[in-house]
Amino acid sequence: MVDPIDIGTAREQVLNLLESNHPDDAVKFLMSLHPADSAEIITELESDDQAALVERLNSLELAEVFGQMYEGDMAEVAQHLNTEDLANVLDEMEADTAADLLGELEPKEAAEVLEQMDEAVPVASLMSYPEDSAGGIMNLPPPSLRRYMTVAEAVIFLKQHYRDASEIFYLYVLDRDDHLIGVVNLRAMILAETNQTIDEIMSTTVIWAHVDTDQEEVAQMLSHYDLLAMPVVDANEKLVGIISVDDVVDVLEQEATEDIYRLAQMSENSEIFSPLRRAVPNRLFWLIVNLGTAFLASGVAAMFEKTIAVVPVLAALMTIVAGQGGNAATQTMTIVIRSLALGEISVRDAWPVLYNEFLIGLVDGLAIGTMVGVAAWLWKGSPMLGIIISLSMLGNMLVAAFAGVLIPTVLKLARVDPALASGVIVTTFTDCCGFGLFLGLATYLIHWLV
Amino acid sequence: MVDPIDIGTAREQVLNLLESNHPDDAVKFLMSLHPADSAEIITELESDDQAALVERLNSLELAEVFGQMYEGDMAEVAQHLNTEDLANVLDEMEADTAADLLGELEPKEAAEVLEQMDEAVPVASLMSYPEDSAGGIMNLPPPSLRRYMTVAEAVIFLKQHYRDASEIFYLYVLDRDDHLIGVVNLRAMILAETNQTIDEIMSTTVIWAHVDTDQEEVAQMLSHYDLLAMPVVDANEKLVGIISVDDVVDVLEQEATEDIYRLAQMSENSEIFSPLRRAVPNRLFWLIVNLGTAFLASGVAAMFEKTIAVVPVLAALMTIVAGQGGNAATQTMTIVIRSLALGEISVRDAWPVLYNEFLIGLVDGLAIGTMVGVAAWLWKGSPMLGIIISLSMLGNMLVAAFAGVLIPTVLKLARVDPALASGVIVTTFTDCCGFGLFLGLATYLIHWLV
Numbered sequence: 001m002v003d004p005i006d007i008g009t010a011r012e013q014v015l016n017l018l019e020s021n022h023p024d025d026a027v028k029f030l031m032s033l034h035p036a037d038s039a040e041i042i043t044e045l046e047s048d049d050q051a052a053l054v055e056r057l058n059s060l061e062l063a064e065v066f067g068q069m070y071e072g073d074m075a076e077v078a079q080h081l082n083t084e085d086l087a088n089v090l091d092e093m094e095a096d097t098a099a100d101l102l103g104e105l106e107p108k109e110a111a112e113v114l115e116q117m118d119e120a121v122p123v124a125s126l127m128s129y130p131e132d133s134a135g136g137i138m139n140l141p142p143p144s145l146r147r148y149m150t151v152a153e154a155v156i157f158l159k160q161h162y163r164d165a166s167e168i169f170y171l172y173v174l175d176r177d178d179h180l181i182g183v184v185n186l187r188a189m190i191l192a193e194t195n196q197t198i199d200e201i202m203s204t205t206v207i208w209a210h211v212d213t214d215q216e217e218v219a220q221m222l223s224h225y226d227l228l229a230m231p232v233v234d235a236n237e238k239l240v241g242i243i244s245v246d247d248v249v250d251v252l253e254q255e256a257t258e259d260i261y262r263l264a265q266m267s268e269n270s271e272i273f274s275p276l277r278r279a280v281p282n283r284l285f286w287l288i289v290n291l292g293t294a295f296l297a298s299g300v301a302a303m304f305e306k307t308i309a310v311v312p313v314l315a316a317l318m319t320i321v322a323g324q325g326g327n328a329a330t331q332t333m334t335i336v337i338r339s340l341a342l343g344e345i346s347v348r349d350a351w352p353v354l355y356n357e358f359l360i361g362l363v364d365g366l367a368i369g370t371m372v373g374v375a376a377w378l379w380k381g382s383p384m385l386g387i388i389i390s391l392s393m394l395g396n397m398l399v400a401a402f403a404g405v406l407i408p409t410v411l412k413l414a415r416v417d418p419a420l421a422s423g424v425i426v427t428t429f430t431d432c433c434g435f436g437l438f439l440g441l442a443t444y445l446i447h448w449l450v
Numbered sequence: 451m452v453d454p455i456d457i458g459t460a461r462e463q464v465l466n467l468l469e470s471n472h473p474d475d476a477v478k479f480l481m482s483l484h485p486a487d488s489a490e491i492i493t494e495l496e497s498d499d500q501a502a503l504v505e506r507l508n509s510l511e512l513a514e515v516f517g518q519m520y521e522g523d524m525a526e527v528a529q530h531l532n533t534e535d536l537a538n539v540l541d542e543m544e545a546d547t548a549a550d551l552l553g554e555l556e557p558k559e560a561a562e563v564l565e566q567m568d569e570a571v572p573v574a575s576l577m578s579y580p581e582d583s584a585g586g587i588m589n590l591p592p593p594s595l596r597r598y599m600t601v602a603e604a605v606i607f608l609k610q611h612y613r614d615a616s617e618i619f620y621l622y623v624l625d626r627d628d629h630l631i632g633v634v635n636l637r638a639m640i641l642a643e644t645n646q647t648i649d650e651i652m653s654t655t656v657i658w659a660h661v662d663t664d665q666e667e668v669a670q671m672l673s674h675y676d677l678l679a680m681p682v683v684d685a686n687e688k689l690v691g692i693i694s695v696d697d698v699v700d701v702l703e704q705e706a707t708e709d710i711y712r713l714a715q716m717s718e719n720s721e722i723f724s725p726l727r728r729a730v731p732n733r734l735f736w737l738i739v740n741l742g743t744a745f746l747a748s749g750v751a752a753m754f755e756k757t758i759a760v761v762p763v764l765a766a767l768m769t770i771v772a773g774q775g776g777n778a779a780t781q782t783m784t785i786v787i788r789s790l791a792l793g794e795i796s797v798r799d800a801w802p803v804l805y806n807e808f809l810i811g812l813v814d815g816l817a818i819g820t821m822v823g824v825a826a827w828l829w830k831g832s833p834m835l836g837i838i839i840s841l842s843m844l845g846n847m848l849v850a851a852f853a854g855v856l857i858p859t860v861l862k863l864a865r866v867d868p869a870l871a872s873g874v875i876v877t878t879f880t881d882c883c884g885f886g887l888f889l890g891l892a893t894y895l896i897h898w899l900v
Contacts, residue, residue, distance in 0.1 A: 036675045169619040186636040225486045226696040245695050246676040256706035264784035272789040280813045283781050290777050294770040301766035308765045312758040315765030316751035320744040327740050331733050334714035339722040363730045368737055
């Protein structure tokens, strides 16, 4: 019985053993842990320490540890192995993980490793699918049942063929052309009488994915139908793979992280401890794009330099109008983008969503506009200043609602990920309109302000 | 064999049948769909249409459909049932879903329903745990095996006790005090010889959760160890429940959505089509908080009114320094918050993270600072203006790195969700420092600018 271990403590123990020159003891300790924990510790070590451990692990042990790593980490650790050793490790791994690892290597290197492998064919076939499709995340299907087998025959068949199959709880039933016709879960097998046929206990309602279905859609389907696994078929409806829910958990975390990072305008590949040479350009690109739009908004404000010279407090107040508009727009845009990502709305819902957001913008705009107006009036003692900032604040909140709905929708229609570029475009609108509305109105009514 | 249906088309068919006064046909069509799809269609209907369908469904059908709904939707649909009918439906449901539904009702109403139920005790016991703990998302454990049973005896036991158990693929083994001592998966049962004992085929490495473990931590553990289910024990290490991976998929989506909405500064309960009376306050709260900080930053800028009156272009340019600082801070803050949420870093890593982000801020600050400086110089023809904006831009990027790391860390230490309030605090820093640095430097060097 185990409580989950504290990874930090375990990692320090490994480090201590390595530093005191007991690498064999470090390996022994590491192998006493759950492979998921060993994998995490290894990936966090310096390259030298990794090498010392990796050379002491056999192919089976390495295969088990690789099975618990992210793709990039596998490739990093694999650098410590020569082609032949790596091929041996890959032969022990599940085909989908092996394909993922090879996909991270240089094509030439991957080809050399494949050539040395005994089990190259299934791995190479999995490598042929795009990374973010059902084909790219599926594993090879387990050996399948036939409908006229009895349960007793099926059990014998499983004992022959399932020793090496990975942890799978659904059994698939194929017809003579290898078309998928049904599914049996293991519980039904155990509860059935041994002389019943598979045909009698199988369910013919199988929800499947095609090899080219997008991985995010697969994740949504598995979650919607509460499935633990989903079969994958090719264009001829032949069973070619299976996706299990733990692959999908990774997809969901990855897609959420991607959306979060894109909304914050940085590369979706950002990692907290990535080296400077990767982190700097990852962040810099969007900062430079933003710089362009910042100068655009600044140019709008600069058009009113004369007004600002006469009433300099406008400079301080214009930032409130633009900033609050940006905040409201970010709220609208974020809920639109997340609802699109979760499949709760589609682009066809743009009009009702816009109507809804327009109403929210109107009510919140009246509230915030009134507060800003009263505060500015009390602060500077000018009721007209209060009226000007109120009206421009309300106007900018409505701009925020429009931009927050329409820009992600247009990007989605243009098949660009709305999370990617919406932020910078939306806040350009609210900045420019915020400065323009407020300073324009102030210029028009300048004789009330001086 | 089914491809997933198009929900939109199916919903229209139901609506057409209801409008043409064929509610029985609508029910018949609805029941021909997967319960997950029927559930989605019912939740999206108007209240009248829901009532027409619900009164035509029997307890079993309703139980199946409820099993696929979110909590809030269940409670809405349950309004169409009287206490007795609802109690009958709940008796047919899985205990965890029944507990979730009752948790959504008024306490008095829930008590009345419980009183009418036949299976009230297990449901009431599940209702006693906090919603976001392991106890709150777990289901009742299935009947458990004993270590000295043979496989043949275990199969007979399962045939007696597992007909009604939900789809479970791990079997748990208890000692005489009901302590959890091992786990057997169904595949191992099928592959074993019938005269082997459970003791021989069980695994004693069971990773468990305590009833009060946070649901997000449970989700991370299941994902880290690639488990399909996790047993839950009470303070005495007795098995009291089981959490399966499909519950966790919902938790992950929910937690990611929560973080995304909190980062965008709106209530985590926001929904795209929520009624105005809920949506307006959900958004307004954070807009008002932001308004306070916006006036703070505005006050910093207003301190330099005299400088702005003399060199009004400073007003246009100060927005760039503050805005770019805010963008950089949002990048840093977001990666820190997401890495904390995924368990990739803990608060103990604050110093190395800060060092890393400081370096990124320095390099990106030099790059952006130089670009801004050159652009301002070329635009306004003043090299000193370029130098002033360069230096203050660099300074504000370093402020951004510090605030972006330290504020989420401090909030986490104070046990406040960092996603909740970091944004507003961090951008207050970069706005105030941006205005202060730029206008302060310009005031100090004003004789170079006029």
